[in-house]
């Protein structure tokens with residue numbers, strides 16, 4: 295910003311810039327600057343307007359909340375505006391906020407605070423009439439949002455009907471909260487997007503927003519979104535509750551998910567808790583948060599404090615510094631995925647960011663490289679949020695003589711020509727027998743949610759492919775002990791173990807095999823839905839339309855399945871797997887009603903001591919229950935063994951009941 299500009303010209307320039315960033319954030323879901331940079335622009339504009347009141351205007355972005363309504367959804371006028379929160383970034387600012395709060399409350403009426411995570415998702419308002427879900431709206435510009443009712447029905451934990459509570463649930467009730475996407479689901483979606491040659495989502499928030507605002511609600515369903523309550527609209531909960539913490543408990547009783555919150559008695563405690571979360575807790579959460587929200591608990595005190603035009607005075611965001619660092623791009627490598635997609639990966643000078651040392655950063659695809667304008671030698675800003683793969687946000691310093699990054703003309707692994715399909719973003723290795731693709735395919739085939747062949751990990755696959763012992767998944771079943779013993783990795787016992795694992799995998803049901811085959815667009819859930827309805831012969835003889843008749847299967851997935859099962863390679867592979875002795879039976883789901891686990895879904899996580907995971911899952915199925923590999927709000931129990939990690943955290947976050955292994959065994963007796 296030039297220092298010579300008049301305040302009027304500077305304010306006009308800032309407004310235009312802020313409006314453009316608002317448009318990119320809310321409408322295009324493709325922000326080009328970080329939240330902190332955006333806040334700095336807004337703060338500069340606020341300061342200008344404060345110093346020159348004649349520059350103030352009701353349509354300035356300082357007076358309004360960001361987004362505009364996208365045209366394809368019907369507009370919904372909010373009963374009360376959906377406001378924003380003021381941001382603070384350090385101890386001094388949060389103490390200033392607290393001083394303002396104290397000044398407005400009678401002396402001696404010191405507030406208590408509720409601390410919540412500031413969820414990095416999108417706000418949504420849910421309306422209930424007579425306890426039934428009737429409407430969902432996005433925030434939009436704060437006054438008017440978009441009607442996303444049909445899509446919100448597919449947000450797993452949005453209750454269709456409220457559970458009776460101890461208080462009288464009003465006839466009309468509007469709950470507000472944040473729709474978020476867990477990191478593990480986000481990473482899966484992005485892998486899928488890249489495999490399909492589409493642009494990956496920049497972060498879980500954009501992905502959640504895009505997923506909720508889909509034309510086809512079935513896409514929303516497949517994205518596994520989660521809604522956490524944080525506030526309310528059309529409701530006066532002060533009739534029933536003394537404050538915010540009680541309100542949240544009330545919501546939990548009605549059947550909503552409420553993220554874990556804590557209470558603090560003083561601002562010193564707030565600061566201590568903030569430091570604790572910022573330095574550890576926040577990075578371990580299974581979803582993205584960008585700070586804490588500090589709320590005065592008491593509704594009576596909230597009333598005294600009131601609102602400004604934009605935000606409540608009784609609440610404030612206490613943001614974490616962005617998990618970003620800068621480093622220099624030293625080189626670019628190209629990794630080849632299972633379907634041949636080539637992903638450029640920047641090799642950077644090792645840098646410490648968000649608790650880990652980063653030396654590889656994804657550049658997603660070549661359009662992204664162009665958008666960023668990045669070259670080898672440039673200094674770049676890197677961001678890492680939770681378990682999301684680190685990425686480059688922007689170039690911060692151009693190298694004097696940077697080398698441009700061009701797509702390789704040959705596959706880095708097999709040397710075959712690289713092609714770009716019409717209309718798709720990704721470049722792909724065109725060689726179906728590319729060893730890199732084969733390695734990824736075999737790793738996927740043997741992975742836990744697929745055939746679960748323990749001992750056939752990356753290292754073993756590398757050696758088997760290098761020695762030409764395995765050319766496709768069916769070859770795994772022809773492996774002999776002598777062949778394994780020739781490989782560095784296998785001594786006597788290990789070879790026996792692997793062969794036993796391979797043998798055991800022959801009994802895997804059709805859903806697992808279908809997923810293991812790695813057919814494009816066919817994920818775990820899709821494979822299960824299809825295998826429950828079609829046996830192997832039906833799959834082999836189906837037309838694309840037959841696949842599309844299965845619930846949740848759209849035209850792209852149907853076409854991909856049909857292409858595989860009607861191809862010579864597909865037919866041969868299935869024929870050889872059959873010959874090798876794979877049973878590929880339909881998954882058993884017809885269980886007598888009244889079975890003890892009927893209607894229940896179990897997820898096992900961590901190391902089990904009292905039996906293998908397979909055996910525990912079989913036990914669940916034999917008692918009429920379902921075993922799943924991922925936790926959602928529909929999970930009945932998570933059984934946590936030793937060293938349980940992100941699934942346990944997700945269960946706790948969603949309020950899913952957690953059992954020890956012993957408790958599970960007791961339940962199954």
Ligand code: IVH
Nearest residue numbers: 377378379410411412413417472524525587
């Ligand atoms: S309270 C009156 N609590 O942050 C404001 N908001 O910058 C009521 N957000 O639009 C919001 N986590 O979408 C509240 N624990 C939390 C939140 C939260 C995320 C979002 C919310 C709001 C935005 C404000």
